[in-house]
Amino acid sequence: MNNGELKTEIEQLVQDFLDGDAQAFNRLVMLHQTKIYNLALNYVKSQEEAKDLAQDIFVTVYRALPKLREKEKFTSWLYQIAINHCRNRYKKLRRRGYFNNISLDDEESFLQIPGDEGPEKLLQRKNTINLVRSTIDSMPEAEKEIILLRDIQELAYEEISAILDIPLGTVKSKLNRARTSLKDRLKKFYQDL
Amino acid sequence: MRCQDCQELFSLYLDGEIDQISRSRVDSHFDICPLCKMEWQAFKNSIEFLRDMPMASVPPDFLAGIHQKLEPRTSWQKVKEFFARKGSRKWALSTAFAMLVIGFATASLIQLIPVSQTDRVAENSLGTEQSSLLLAENEGGKGSQQDFYPGVPLLSQYEGKDSPPMQQFAMIPRSKTEQHIPVVDFVSTGSDHTSSPYLDTPLTSFSSQRQTPAIKPDLQITIHSAPRAEQMAIVQQIVQSPLWRSKLYNHNTLLLSVPAGSFDQLLQICCSEKTSFSPEYARNSHYISLKRFITVAIKLD
Numbered sequence: 094m095n096n097g098e099l100k101t102e103i104e105q106l107v108q109d110f111l112d113g114d115a116q117a118f119n120r121l122v123m124l125h126q127t128k129i130y131n132l133a134l135n136y137v138k139s140q141e142e143a144k145d146l147a148q149d150i151f152v153t154v155y156r157a158l159p160k161l162r163e164k165e166k167f168t169s170w171l172y173q174i175a176i177n178h179c180r181n182r183y184k185k186l187r188r189r190g191y192f193n194n195i196s197l198d199d200e201e202s203f204l205q206i207p208g209d210e211g212p213e214k215l216l217q218r219k220n221t222i223n224l225v226r227s228t229i230d231s232m233p234e235a236e237k238e239i240i241l242l243r244d245i246q247e248l249a250y251e252e253i254s255a256i257l258d259i260p261l262g263t264v265k266s267k268l269n270r271a272r273t274s275l276k277d278r279l280k281k282f283y284q285d286l
Numbered sequence: 287m288r289c290q291d292c293q294e295l296f297s298l299y300l301d302g303e304i305d306q307i308s309r310s311r312v313d314s315h316f317d318i319c320p321l322c323k324m325e326w327q328a329f330k331n332s333i334e335f336l337r338d339m340p341m342a343s344v345p346p347d348f349l350a351g352i353h354q355k356l357e358p359r360t361s362w363q364k365v366k367e368f369f370a371r372k373g374s375r376k377w378a379l380s381t382a383f384a385m386l387v388i389g390f391a392t393a394s395l396i397q398l399i400p401v402s403q404t405d406r407v408a409e410n411s412l413g414t415e416q417s418s419l420l421l422a423e424n425e426g427g428k429g430s431q432q433d434f435y436p437g438v439p440l441l442s443q444y445e446g447k448d449s450p451p452m453q454q455f456a457m458i459p460r461s462k463t464e465q466h467i468p469v470v471d472f473v474s475t476g477s478d479h480t481s482s483p484y485l486d487t488p489l490t491s492f493s494s495q496r497q498t499p500a501i502k503p504d505l506q507i508t509i510h511s512a513p514r515a516e517q518m519a520i521v522q523q524i525v526q527s528p529l530w531r532s533k534l535y536n537h538n539t540l541l542l543s544v545p546a547g548s549f550d551q552l553l554q555i556c557c558s559e560k561t562s563f564s565p566e567y568a569r570n571s572h573y574i575s576l577k578r579f580i581t582v583a584i585k586l587d
Contacts, residue, residue, distance in 0.1 A: 122349055130344045144345050151352045222339055229336075244336045250303065269297035276325075276332045 099124075100165070107164045118158075122151055125168075128246055129175050135229070135241055136179040137186060146182050150175045169255040172248065176238070176256060228278045236271035243268055287315045292322050296329045503541065503583040506564045507556050510587045516560075517586055523555050524584060540584040549574050552582065 103124065109117035129150055134143040153174050161170055186192060229237055242248045242256065253268075254261045292315045298304040299312055316323045345351075359367075368376060509517050521540065525532050529548035535541045544552055550571050557569060567573045574580065 119349060122352060126344045126348055127341055130348070131341050134342055140342070140345065143342075144348060144351065147344075148348065148351045148355055152355045155352070155356060221335070225332075225335060225339065240336070244333055245339070247337075250301075265298060265303070266294075269294060272297050272300075272329060272333055273293065275336070276329045279332050280328060 100168075103167050104164050107158065107161070107167050110158060118155060121154075121167075125171060126151075129171070132172075132175055132241065132246060133179055133182075135245070136183045138192065138230075142182070142186070142191075146178060147175075149182075150178045153178065166255065168248075169252050172242070172246070172252070172256045225279065228275065231278070232271070232274060235267065236274055239264070239268050240271050240275060244272075287311050289315075289319060289322050292316075292319070293325060296326060299326075300330060300333060503581040505568045505580060506583045506585060508562045508564070508585045508587050509556070510560045510562065520555060521584070521586070524552070527551065527555075535583065538586040542582040542584060544580045544582050546574065546578060546580060549580060556584070 103121065106117045106121050106124075110121065126147065130143055130147040133146040133150070134140070137143050137146055150171075154171055157174070161167065163170075229240065232240070238257070239253065242253045243250075248256070250261055250264050250268075254264045257264070259267070292312055295304060295308060295312055299309065304312070316326065369380075509520055524540065524542065529551055530542050530544040533541045533543075542552070553569070553571060563569050
């Protein structure tokens with residue numbers, strides 16, 4: 094399914110839900126759950142918290158969907174809700190000192206690395222993934238957010254502009270700055286990449 | 287093209303969002319600038335690795351959990367969910383609640399434990415001994431001019447040297463069976479004060495027939511020898527005043543039950559050079575207790 098078809102299907106599902114089809118919401122969740130769950134995971138670093146956070150995001154979507162006026166902007170609207178939830182939960186957990194007790198090793202168990210590489214290569218790749226994740230975590234909040242939306246969530250520039258409520262030109266310049274910053278931070282590990 | 291301009295276009299170049307002219311300029315720059323080409327490779331590798339990073343799979347009961355959250359929950363379910371979740375706040379609240387329960391239980395147990403009679407006697411005797419010791423210390427302190435309450439005048443400073451010692455009355459329980467009608471041998475002033483409704487129970491026990499009154503007066507005012515007429519004028523004023531209750535005790539003593547608020551008026555009548563107060567400090571109403579009634583003995587010298 095290409096992007097155009099996906100967009101049309103999402104619009105149809107939103108309309109079906111508003112017309113009273115409860116199954117349409119389940120389908121909308123199935124289409125977005127992996128990305129929203131991983132977005133949450135990038136903020137809260139634990140499966141349990143990420144699950145709870147992502148579920149809360151969809152509960153908010155379910156309750157607020159009847160108020161959505163532009164159905165074609167469902168995905169941007171969903172990400173706006175998701176980003177707000179993630180920011181709030183992240184701040185709340187940080188205040189409680191939650192992240193002091195979390196280590197990146199906890200994440201390894203749920204990362205399913207594809208490929209038929211040998212154990213040595215697999216371990217090396219896991220280490221590199223952890224390194225990149227911890228580098229992203231160490232970045233300023235705004236830079237981290239724009240990289241997550243573009244390079245992990247694979248959203249279009251226009252969608253990022255709508256989600257973060259900033260002009261398109263600002264998205265482009267901020268994204269280049271964030272990516273350059275990531276490259277500089279990872280420079281010493283290039284041989285691993 | 288400068289290196290900085292080239293590197294500012296990396297992001298658009300990678301995403302294919304760059305126009306054809308700019309792309310050609312960047313490509314040309316890479317041919318002449320190995321540093322920018324190296325930077326570009328690092329930039330590209332970083333982002334491509336990021337894009338290739340695996341996604342975590344969603345927990346199997348994810349959708350069911352959303353529907354569970356959408357269902358209305360009872361308060362009991364909310365409490366159960368709270369305790370089912372991980373987190374330091376949960377433990378903090380649970381610990382606080384447990385401490386509260388233990389505190390209440392301990393306080394209740396302390397209230398229920400009876401104190402044995404022997405313990406009470408021991409406590410009392412200990413208290414008496416301690417009081418005696420303190421009194422002894424006080425006495426010693428007084429002798430050595432030690433002031434236990436700095437800033438508060440000593441009682442002895444108010445008592446005049448020539449003031450008569452206060453008559454000591456014993457407290458005797460009032461007998462209910464014996465009813466003594468007082469015999470008034472005081473010269474009547476003409477007022478109807480003896481049958482005044484003020485003269486009720488507190489003073490009826492005083493009688494010239496009984497030498498041991500049931501009430502110990504708080505204060506004694508002695509009107510010293512003067513012309514008898516002058517003494518009688520003061521007594522007359524006292525007796526005629528509706529502000530207090532008066533009763534004759536014997537041929538030269540009058541007992542008054544004065545409301546605390548009217549004590550100043552009594553002082554106005556009695557405070558002259560020819561009267562003495564026991565205790566002397568009672569001349570100043572500032573030292574009079576605010577209790578409801580003061581029993582005053584007026585004695586003619």
